Amino acid sequence: MLHIKCPHCGMRSQNEFSYGGDATVKRPELGKEISDQDWDNFVYNRKSLRGKHWELWQHLSGCRQWIKVQRDTATHEIFKTLKANEEIS
């Protein structure tokens, strides 16, 4: 079980969180024209990276905040966690 440092609450067990997918995906702006390909890429197409990966988690049974977590998908090492409004650097 992972140990995730919520930027709001501190170290918490994985079972308080739910996984939310790739954190680098940006939702296209509402009302903007977008090609089929670009839309499909947003909705469906994800890279399955091995190694460092920025992903979203929601602290569901805690502060309910969505957070960004940089995790190694192979080793599960967590390098960094950010608040929802903090930019991935």
Added chain:
Amino acid sequence: MTQSFRLESGGLINRDKKISFKFNGKNYYGYEGDTLASALIANGVHLIGRSFKYHRPRGFFGAGVDEPYAIVQLYRNGETEPNIKATEQELFEGLEAKSVNCWPSVNFDVGAINNFLKIFLPAGFYYKTFMWPKSFWYKIYEPFIRRAAGLGTASIKHDKERYEHKYEYCDVLITGSGPSGLASAYSAAKNGAKVILAEDKSRFGGTLLTSEVNIGNQSGKEWADSIISELKEMPNVTVKNRSQVFGYYDHNMLVMSERISDHLPKTKKYHPKQRLWYIRAKEVLISSGSIERPIVFGNNDTPGVMLSSAAKEYMKVYGVLVGKKPLIFTNNDSGYETAIEFKKNGVDPIILDTRKEPQSEIIEEAKNMNINIKNSYVVVAAQGYKKVKSADIAKISDDKEELGSVENIKCDCICVSGFWTPTIHLASQSGNKTKFNEEIDAFVPDISKQNEKTLGAANGIYTLEETLKDSFEKGNLLSKKITNNENKVSFPNVVEKKSTVHDKFWCVPLPKGKNYKRFLDFQNDVAVSDIEIALKEGYRSIEHVKRYTTLGMATDQGKTSNLNGLQLVSKIENKVVPAVGHTTFRPPYSPVSIGAIVGREVGKHSKPTRKSPMHSWHEKNNAVFVDAGVWLRPRYYKCGDENLFEASKREAKNVRTNVGVCDVTTLGKIDIKGPDAAELLNRVYTNAWLKLPVGKARYGVMLREDGIVMDDGTTTRISENHYHMTTTTAQAANVLSHLEYYLQLVWPELNVNVVSTTEQWAGAAIAGPKSREVLKKLFPKSDVTNEGLPFMGYMEGDLFGVKAKIFRISFSGELAYEVNVESDYGYFMWEKIIEAGEEFGIQPYGTEALSNLRIEMGHVAGSELDGRTIPYDNSLEGLLSKKKDFIGKRSLSRKAFAAEDRQKIVGVVPLDKKTSIPEGSHLVKDSNAPLPNPKLGYISASCWSVEYDNPFSLAILKDGKNMIGEKLFVMSPLKNKVIPVEIVSSHYVDPKGERVRS
């Protein structure tokens, strides 16, 4: 029976307390402190079961967790449990155990015929033998495997025992209480670290209980006892026996199973049987020791062949002789310690040492005791079927290839020592890659991936002095780092006998003309010949060889077999062992009961049960409840001897003709506040929300980004910047997360707050043509006329002094209202509604009637919004705004979603107006078409229409738009039904929606 193999004195058992037990129906006695294994051996019982594949007789091989054979079925306090190691099961009064893998009995076993039909079960037998013909599977192969396989029978009864889970944090977790565990725990504890010391066995001390050493002028055991009692006194230390740390998971979390009651005849009141600990440790010190390796020779699985360390443990801990004519077969000095122990107890052993002229302090001592030692000798084969009777032995050449002439000597046990294998399971589970140590022919932990260090024998350090030094130091260093406190322990004086190098010999060659089975894996019956076949057939990767032959699989996890298997592969392949590599060790290290894994999450405790504030009223009024997600909801209220069908029909009919009341507390409710609340709704719902006036409700549909309908519900504008959203019972949590996702990550600029208020409000739906009359009585001061509170209107009211929210919304399709009050007033509200409605014939209705009513109205619910349908499919396309963008809109223009003949919701009526249509049935054009019959659609929900008094269903049908009036067939292969039907509009009752507006 007498305990004829029990020594006169000695051991750590309590001879004052005799314990009676039963094995295979026979009564025996043992002593308190015995294991089932030691008590059986004391009684001369060595035949304990049959092997997995060949059903060969099985005895005892080890004395603890390393035991591959002696697995029994245990009976305790009216329960039965499979897969119990006799070497680990402590004896208790009235214990009962039986052999497994044998039929009809352990002494006469039909399956042993396999032993003579070896051809039937070669390596890879699962893959080869049972492949074809296919028809053999059900009648021959499967019953055969079922009978032959398995390590016991799981109980089919509900387990009455209680199991618990515990979460714990500590600075240093230490796994094993041998010398390294004790020393490191002691120095870490002295530095003030929070320490957990876990010992799998009932006794602390590990090898200190059986070795002849001296620490600080005390015997090993005395020293262990004094350290343990000191540790137990320290407030920062938790010491646990009967506790196996079996898994090392991510982020330094380890799981330990504590056997609290397994050694007792009956679990004490208020105690659990077992407790599973989830331990998050800052540092882990693995002090799991090492396991003696077997040497491979002919018939080495015969009962009476066992590890030499086990024979010593049975003498020193249990005061039991494993035999009275022991043969010790060794390639190192450890065998001598066992021989010396035999001699001290008045038994004359013979030592066969594969080494030519070994010399050490221990060997000197054995010689001085006049023990018969044969150098450069090996056991070629054990003889005897159910118990060792003699051994074929021979001299072996210096290059270990040639055997001399074979002679037979009498013996009743063969104690084998092939040197020691560090127990690296936990280190390997943690991600440590491990490295091969040439000196000890075994893998040891290498670079740590997590905060883990391995100590002592588990790290390949086999001398006590070095082990203690290293462990004191590691315990000190690691804890100092955490506590910033140093309280150094002075190192005690250590006395131990020096040993010399071992011989790398591990497998005795077959004598000419003999074809003895030489086993590597005793639990899975994998012999040298099986590995040879696998390699001949082209298997190379050790992981493939493992799966093909089953070497090192199952509950044993290769504890005794792993290294010899690797040695063999490396020899045949002409590779060094590290190049072959070892297979992955997987948790659990040792079997864990399912009960412990499940813990308290059983039955009703597996999830919380949520009840509405009106629950007790429903109970008092004969409600029959149904699980709706985590909620309990009344399904119907039973009158007399009504069944579900009759009751729901009565309740639904009463809504259509008079008035009914339904508990709708379970609906998800989300409070939305802020200046941008309307903007949020406008983006997440498909229809327009910016112009909804205060005091009005609106129905909305929410999509996922992929265009699939996520949820529907009504949202009411309570005041300028305050909305009250309702969701379906099932989707409440998901919708909240969905809103939070967009607010926090996508549109942080929106000034809106959302919070779940599901539990804050109790809700009652009052539905039916007379509902307004009821409302008038409930709220005499409010104007609830059609003008004062029109359809989709909202107002606040005063319910006899309680503030209420009144919504004029309808799920039933009738004139209807929903009244919400704060949860604590829910019961009060409900009673008032029933009281006021009495003169109008009010009746409560449950979810079944609720479904009936919504189905015949064509209102969609979870069975249509099932994660596969878009708005068009549910005839909700009228709610898709063309003027604005919303979540999921772009997906709706995808080709398949815009197809002309897209599926759509329709109504379905059986032509005979009688036959009920099973939900989930398929719609087809021709019921006699050859299979696979093209499926046009499926029945999503069925009911008995109370309006027309005939069955009615909703279906999602391909090109549903153009199918109205068509005649099709409903087919349910599950229920073996074919029903001719007509397709009608999904709005079966009141298609214009006049009633809700009346």
